[in-house]
Amino acid sequence: MSAPAPEGYDPHAYAPFAVTVDLAVFTVREARLHVLLVERGQEPHRGRWALPGGFLLPREAAEDAARRELAEETGLGPGAIGALHLEQLRTYTDPDRDPRMRVVSVAYAALLPDLPEPRGGGDAASARWWDAGSTGPLAFDHDTILADAHDRIGAKLEYSCLATAFCPAEFTLGELQQVYETVWGVELDRPNFRRKVLSAPGFVQPVDGPPRRTGGRGKPAALYRAGDATALHPPLLRPQRTDASPSGPEGRDR
Amino acid sequence: MSAPAPEGYDPHAYAPFAVTVDLAVFTVREARLHVLLVERGQEPHRGRWALPGGFLLPREAAEDAARRELAEETGLGPGAIGALHLEQLRTYTDPDRDPRMRVVSVAYAALLPDLPEPRGGGDAASARWWDAGSTGPLAFDHDTILADAHDRIGAKLEYSCLATAFCPAEFTLGELQQVYETVWGVELDRPNFRRKVLSAPGFVQPVDGPPRRTGGRGKPAALYRAGDATALHPPLLRPQRTDASPSGPEGRDR
DNA sequence: TAAATAGTGTCTTTAAGACATTATCGA
DNA sequence: TCGATAATGTCTTAAAGACACTATTTA
Numbered sequence: 001m002s003a004p005a006p007e008g009y010d011p012h013a014y015a016p017f018a019v020t021v022d023l024a025v026f027t028v029r030e031a032r033l034h035v036l037l038v039e040r041g042q043e044p045h046r047g048r049w050a051l052p053g054g055f056l057l058p059r060e061a062a063e064d065a066a067r068r069e070l071a072e073e074t075g076l077g078p079g080a081i082g083a084l085h086l087e088q089l090r091t092y093t094d095p096d097r098d099p100r101m102r103v104v105s106v107a108y109a110a111l112l113p114d115l116p117e118p119r120g121g122g123d124a125a126s127a128r129w130w131d132a133g134s135t136g137p138l139a140f141d142h143d144t145i146l147a148d149a150h151d152r153i154g155a156k157l158e159y160s161c162l163a164t165a166f167c168p169a170e171f172t173l174g175e176l177q178q179v180y181e182t183v184w185g186v187e188l189d190r191p192n193f194r195r196k197v198l199s200a201p202g203f204v205q206p207v208d209g210p211p212r213r214t215g216g217r218g219k220p221a222a223l224y225r226a227g228d229a230t231a232l233h234p235p236l237l238r239p240q241r242t243d244a245s246p247s248g249p250e251g252r253d254r
Numbered sequence: 255m256s257a258p259a260p261e262g263y264d265p266h267a268y269a270p271f272a273v274t275v276d277l278a279v280f281t282v283r284e285a286r287l288h289v290l291l292v293e294r295g296q297e298p299h300r301g302r303w304a305l306p307g308g309f310l311l312p313r314e315a316a317e318d319a320a321r322r323e324l325a326e327e328t329g330l331g332p333g334a335i336g337a338l339h340l341e342q343l344r345t346y347t348d349p350d351r352d353p354r355m356r357v358v359s360v361a362y363a364a365l366l367p368d369l370p371e372p373r374g375g376g377d378a379a380s381a382r383w384w385d386a387g388s389t390g391p392l393a394f395d396h397d398t399i400l401a402d403a404h405d406r407i408g409a410k411l412e413y414s415c416l417a418t419a420f421c422p423a424e425f426t427l428g429e430l431q432q433v434y435e436t437v438w439g440v441e442l443d444r445p446n447f448r449r450k451v452l453s454a455p456g457f458v459q460p461v462d463g464p465p466r467r468t469g470g471r472g473k474p475a476a477l478y479r480a481g482d483a484t485a486l487h488p489p490l491l492r493p494q495r496t497d498a499s500p501s502g503p504e505g506r507d508r
Numbered sequence: 509t510a511a512a513t514a515g516t517g518t519c520t521t522t523a524a525g526a527c528a529t530t531a532t533c534g535a
Numbered sequence: 536t537c538g539a540t541a542a543t544g545t546c547t548t549a550a551a552g553a554c555a556c557t558a559t560t561t562a
Contacts, residue, residue, distance in 0.1 A: 019271045057269065061348055061349060090342050091342065190513095190515085220559075222514085240487060471540065
């Protein structure tokens with residue numbers, strides 16, 4: 001809010017806006033980044049897929065609205081909803097982004113470990129996971145929001161310990177590496193990845209007890225859980241694309 | 255905006271919100287980070303200092319509103335306003351952040367080279383620069399916004415070429431280093447800073463012609479202008495605080 | 509046994525940190 | 536001359552890249 005508010009103004013003299021949240025909920029399944037989408041049941045964009053989200057209640061903060069909508073769409077329990085990583089992305093304010101009325105939307109990115117299909121009560125009946133790289137054109141400006149969210153998550157993996165948010169409570173270093181490879185779309189050297197993760201204080205901590213096997217074949221891998229740290233110093237930088245064909249957008253957002 | 259919109263809804267059935275922009279406008283003056291504040295002329299918080307900002311017009315995007323407000327507050331010409339670095343920070347949605355009504359605010363950070371005092375027409379009559387570290391308690395939640403903005407700018411200096419936005423069109427490496435030192439609150443080694451900046455492709459480019467002097471004393475420094483690059487690879491990381499007394503908040507936002 | 513995956517060790521290369529040193533100005 | 540600031544050079548250290556090699560499982 002803001003300083004030079006007009007003299008003696010009446011709230012209703014100002015253009016009323018609707019405010020919503022939109023959620024880019026990501027998970028890593030079968031070495032692909034997936035995003036949760038819902039099918040729209042009414043106009044506009046009836047039948048198109050869209051990011052889950054909804055209107056803020058009259059006395060609700062945006063993050064609370066995001067968690068509430070997420071619970072409705074995914075059927076996750078309150079414990080999981082309270083614990084998951086939810087991060088405000090940016091706010092979209094194009095006056096024409098919704099043909100019905102003036103709506104500004106606060107977008108969030110959420111990260112989940114791989115879960116069973118969303119069991120939908122209510123609104124979530126039509127929710128399902130999609131490969132994040134193969135979504136058709138989405139409703140509203142959700143293609144833009146989704147792309148921004150993917151960029152942001154990729155950038156944050158470099159200098160934060162966020163990747164563990166994609167993993168179950170106990171995970172192997174191979175699974176953690178798979179998160180990086182999937183989000184970035186590159187392959188990493190396993191010994192070097194291992195050295196980096198284990199030397200970063202507080203990134204992961206070993207779990208006592210017997211190791212578990214991975215896919216049936218190969219040596220069983222040791223288990224770790226997420227450590228205390230949230231930042232990663234020095235960062236784990238993406239391999240530079242040295243070829244002359246830049247594949248992504250230029251400046252990363254963060 | 256958002257997917258499961260209720261059936262047959264009426265826009266006015268939804269809680270109307272006011273939407274504003276708030277601006278954290280920074281510059282570096284005399285080796286201190288400064289922020290532009292305005293004194294509030296009416297309740298609430300009459301007489302308190304606040305970030306400049308204001309309401310969105312009915313068909314105006316937030317970034318347009320931010321540039322408009324900035325022009326009103328600073329008296330900058332359209333050219334400067336169009337060129338300056340403006341970056342969406344995050345959106346503040348606490349239901350009680352404004353006692354008058356429900357207001358969500360989209361916050362922006364703006365970076366300017368050192369300029370003469372704001373010449374205020376209209377709202378800007380009471381605008382002035384403050385040392386960003388010595389602002390009293392500000393109106394609304396502007397202390398939080400200001401701190402978030404400072405954190406974000408500091409983080410972005412690491413991996414972007416943003417620092418040049420604080421400099422005039424032509425600047426010396428000493429002035430650029432001063433930006434880093436001021437925003438981060440640390441001292442940097444000059445030879446190493448120079449090596450890093452000059453080896454980063456597209457960060458700065460030399461200006462032909464005679465060098466200019468700095469403060470009267472000492473060898474005149476060569477001039478540079480900002481290059482094409484927006485990202486900095488590898489990043490210019492802040493020196494790690496190795497002492498046991500962490501002085502800043504833990505995880506950086508970005 | 510072979511295939512598959514986990515984990516270790518080492519050499520090379522890059523980039524940052526920590527300086528010493530030289531250059532060029534004004535007073 | 537001296538003090539101040541700019542600019543260059545060099546040695547050391549830290550971290551990343553590349554990759555050979557060993558270990559432990561299932562089929």
